Amino acid sequence: MAKAKTFADKVSKATHDFTTHCPKCGESIVSAKLVTSEKSTKTGAWRFNEKLVKLCKCNERETIK
Numbered sequence: 178m179a180k181a182k183t184f185a186d187k188v189s190k191a192t193h194d195f196t197t198h199c200p201k202c203g204e205s206i207v208s209a210k211l212v213t214s215e216k217s218t219k220t221g222a223w224r225f226n227e228k229l230v231k232l233c234k235c236n237e238r239e240t241i242k
């Protein structure tokens with residue numbers, strides 16, 4: 178049966194050699210660049226923020242929406 182690929186699976190494949198593993202879920206922890214957009218209440222212009230996040234099974238659901 179085909180397993181659905183998650184975002185973290187794809188990232189962990191690319192960075193397989195230098196990942197550490199989460200003591201909680203046992204999955205490799207990957208660093209991913211998360212880009213969030215935010216609309217300024219003052220100017221009404223969109224701003225984009227880049228943030229480096231550590232992802233594993235414990236938090237990927239909450240982190241990537």
Ligand SMILES: [Zn+2]
Nearest residue numbers: 199202233235
């Ligand atoms: Zn975990």
